[in-house]
Amino acid sequence: MHALILAGGLSHERDVSIRSGRRVMEALRTTVDKVTMVDVDTELIPTLRHGDIDVVWPLVHGATGEDGSLQALLELVGVPFVGTASPSARVAWNKAVSKAVMARSGISTPDHVTLPQSLFREVGAEQVLDTVVARFGLPVVVKPVRGGSALGVSIVHDRGDLARAMVHCFAYGDTALVEKHIPGTEVAMSVLGTGDDARVLPAVETVTDGAYDYDARYNPGRVEYFAPARLTESQAAEAATTALAVHRSMDLRDLSRIDLILDETGVAQVIDINITPGMTETSLFPQAAEAAGLDLGRVYREVVDTAAARGATR
Structure with a gap:
């Protein structure tokens, strides 16, 4: 198994992407024969065509990595890759469009x-x-x-x-x-798998000094995390059910992170969809996996195995 990680790119989130890529590469090295990481540049297509690659894991954050463009390129070249196919990525990336899809599925989201x-x-x-x-x-x-x-x-x-x-x-x-703005408890719900096989990891609650902005997400000190979140049984069930409904209704694959707020009435209000969750040392997906007692190396190996077995399909 040769897994190729794509990280970097030219968006505002380049640094986060590289940090995510390095963390995933470190974890995969314990379970995969060969894992390499490359940037998205003019050498990418030759590398994909001639690099003897079994599966690609795109960890490019921002527009090119999450709006379906990079996924469409991988589909065009014909290499298996981790994550959502290009048509669904385009829908999830646009918050207005994804809100319309969720509304048709009966999923709550702020006005x-x-x-x-x-x-x-x-x-x-x-x-x-x-x-x-x-x-x-x-x-x-x-x-x-x-x-x-x-x-x-x-x-x-x-x-x-x-x-x-x-x-x-x-x-x-x-x-x-x-x-x-919806007052309530903000939690991140990480989902592993595709379709009926998808499962939800424990909720991670974020309590922030100020807004949960870019600085708070990636610079330790401003956020207190609770993994698993401090939820009642009914709140945890509501959050998990909502996250699975989003993942399935949007045709997301392999892994996603659904951010939501449990409002004062206990309803889960979806505020964001992430098809390429961050994997840095402060990111929420790895915290959820660890809260579930999972080994990250094994989880990531499961993800790349699933993508490789699926092949180069949309």
Whole structure:
């Protein structure tokens, strides 16, 4: 077995991707005959065609790695790879589209609106923002409609801060998703497997000093993690059922992480879908696996074996 890890790329999340790749490579070295890691560059296609590779694990975060583009390239070359196929990746990557899919499946997600940057110029920024506040109240969450690692995300409690949050969001994309802030317990649900064989790992609860933003996610000290999460039996069941429903309804494969908030009534509200979960030393998927008593090397070997056996299919 020769597993090739793809990490790096040119997105804002390059450093996180490399850290994830290195951690997975270290874990796989205990169970796989050969594991190598390469960047996404002009040598990628020749490497894929002539590198005697059994399976590829794309760990590129951000647009190219998670919007279906890299998956489509791997399908085009014809190499087996870990993770979701390109059509479903495109749907999961776009938060507005994925919310529509979840709504049709009866999965709860915070009330929201999608606003392109061009609309603010055409209609008038202050009038748009006043309408947002009138509709949702405060606080609201502002995030890029496409993106990961909480880049460009703000929780806005004061009307005076809303314009600044929109500018910050538009630095990472030309369309913003504004959603009603849901108070409750924030948990990450990691899912292993595909379809009927998918299973949920223990919930990981995050308690943050401020917003659970990029700095909090990848720099130790601002977040307290509870793995497993401090949930009642009914809350844990609700979270697990919701995560599985998302994973299956979106046709996700092999592994995913579904971030959700258990609101004050106990309903799980989905706030994000990750088809390429982070695998760094502070990431939530490895914490969930360890909370389940699983050996990461064995878990990752199971993932690459499944992908290799599936072959180069969509």
